[in-house]
Amino acid sequence: MxxxxxxxxxxxxxxxxxxxDISNDRDPMPTLRxxxxxxxxxAPRRT
Structure with missing residues (x-):
């Protein structure tokens, strides 16, 4: 189940x-940067 x-x-x-798509099908580690x-x-853009 x-x-x-x-x-x-x-x-x-x-x-x-x-x-x-943005990583070209790689599996990069999620770093702080x-x-x-x-x-x-x-993020939404401020006007």
């Missing part, structure tokens, strides 16, 4: 695909 709490939503799958850069890229 599959635990539905652990299943990925379509949006989570899309985010994983996005991360794979990478997390900060990704947050900056994904």
């Amino acid at each position: 599959i635990d539905q709490k652990n299943e990925l939503t379509p949006n989570e799958r899309a985010w994983l695909r996005f991360l794979r 990478r997390v900060q850069l990704l947050r900056r890229v994904c």
Whole structure:
């Protein structure tokens, strides 16, 4: 029996695909710098 709490939503799958696309299908470790850069890229722009 599959635990539905652990299943990925379509949006989570899309985010994983996005991360794979921007990392050229590599599996880089999430460093502080990478997390900060990704947050900056994904943050809404202030006008």
